[in-house]
Amino acid sequence: MKRWAVEQNSPLSKIASLLHTMRKIGYDGLPLCAKTLLGTNRDKVELDVLGEGTFMYIGIENNLCRRDFDFLQSSNNVTLDVGIDGLQLTRSSKTCLWPILGALVDHPKVGPFLIACFQGNSKPPNPDDFLMSFCNEVTNLRENGIKVGSNEVIKQFRVRSFTCDSPARAFVTGVMSHSAKNACPKCICTSEKHSFPVSVGIAQTDESFKNRQDISHHRLEYKNKETVLESANFGMVSQFPLDPMHLVDLGVMKKLLNLLISKSNLSVMNKKLQFLSKFVPSEFSRVARDFNELSNWKSTEFRPFLLYTGIFVLKGCSSEDRYYHFLLLHTGIRLLCIERSNNIGINIADQILQEFVKLFSTLYINERINFNLHGILHIADCVRQFGPLDNFSAKSWV
Ligand SMILES: [Zn+2]
Structure with missing residues (x-):
């Protein structure tokens, strides 16, 4: 019943009304209060002022000490992925939220929970104040273990990785933004005329991050000083995989489609996409809108195009060279999505994607190799470390 109430996004008053009705007709195993049914946390949370915004810290242990997490009492340890992102609440105001979310690595079906949140008219004033409470708690949990479930059983604790889009990652790690010359977080390289190496x-x-080997990669205030994340002994490179949702779906696939669609093929491609929409199974969260709406497409529209429908829609609608080039991206990413992938498969995908980036500069000579295209060169390495793309994609957080 709890799952139904959450999935339907029902108002508390409606849930309470239903619970009362069920009690009247004889179901006495359910609570009468909607908040009790949903397990709403009733602890008072204090709000702090942070810069010109408001900051709320709930905590990791506070979340996991609830009855909902009793299943963790039989786990060997607790491993967490952390998601950080900035979200604009409405298009008509500057108000934005910067949540810090946690997700249990060994229990992917359990949804993410809120650890902390900043709300203001811009991003938090600096990464240190934003992440200080989080780092203090993680340091404590690493040393003393974490209490989980209603019986407060203590388990070993660690954070596996951080999932962030490029601006959020640059902000929390204290490095230059993705548009800067030395922006690549995975290798030491410099872009020339806004074009990254192929x-x-x-x-x-x-280690090279800690030693400031590529000093231009770090923001001015962190060239000689560590961020709180770095001081808390997180791997500033190894624990920050590139996010496939932003890098591949919303980055490279979007750029490629904009280059592949023209007035001459738009109508045929729309018809093909419309034809396919009849066969999209219900497991897909969304049917892609036509290409006139491309600027508003979500990652859930780009992703099926890349992995499934694109090979049909683009066939005969672009030059052979460009179609073959798209197939390189399609094949490389499909291989990296396989759940039981092995080193051979990942190595092949790596070679295919290296070829894709090199060919891009030949086929689209007026286009620059942007941060996302260059990032494709590193995505197979992230799969070697964290497993299939879905294991570390921001799509799991939305
Ligand atoms: Zn690089």
């Missing part, structure tokens, strides 16, 4: 440079590691 091959990887010397690998950036946690």
